[in-house]
Amino acid sequence: MDINERIRAILTEHPIVLFMKGTPEFPMCGFSSRAAMALSEAGAAFRAVNVLADPQLRAALPHFANWPTFPQLFIQGELIGGCDIIEDLKSAGELSRMASDVAGAVS
Numbered sequence: 001m002d003i004n005e006r007i008r009a010i011l012t013e014h015p016i017v018l019f020m021k022g023t024p025e026f027p028m029c030g031f032s033s034r035a036a037m038a039l040s041e042a043g044a045a046f047r048a049v050n051v052l053a054d055p056q057l058r059a060a061l062p063h064f065a066n067w068p069t070f071p072q073l074f075i076q077g078e079l080i081g082g083c084d085i086i087e088d089l090k091s092a093g094e095l096s097r098m099a100s101d102v103a104g105a106v107s
């Protein structure tokens with residue numbers, strides 16, 4: 001499986017995916033920490049993937065997503081954006097709506 005197939009497999013398996021540096025429990029970057037916190041506060045059940053533990057993934061994702069930095073949030077396979085966008089969506093109440101739409105679609 002090449003790296004793009006591997007990314008697509010992760011996105012197919014998990015409806016909300018945050019590619020981040022470190023983990024929600026031990027974030028290795030302030031942006032990743034804030035993104036994971038915003039998702040948790042919005043009640044989103046998300047899969048966190050630590051790109052620092054997977055150099056191949058870290059190198060490929062900016063090209064795959066056409067987004068240069070981490071964190072990267074995908075919902076149902078679509079790139080939503082990074083920390084700034086995640087926090088804006090949360091402030092607008094959109095993040096929890098998106099998360100509950102996904103939960104409704106999955107269950």
Ligand SMILES: N[C@@H](CCC(=O)N[C@@H](CS)C(=O)NCC(=O)O)C(=O)O
Nearest residue numbers: 029031068069070071082083084085
């Ligand atoms: N404004 C960005 C900030 C993210 C950012 O600047 N991330 C940097 C530092 S963690 C990054 O990923 N740099 C590229 C790299 O380390 O591969 C956002 O909204 O997510």
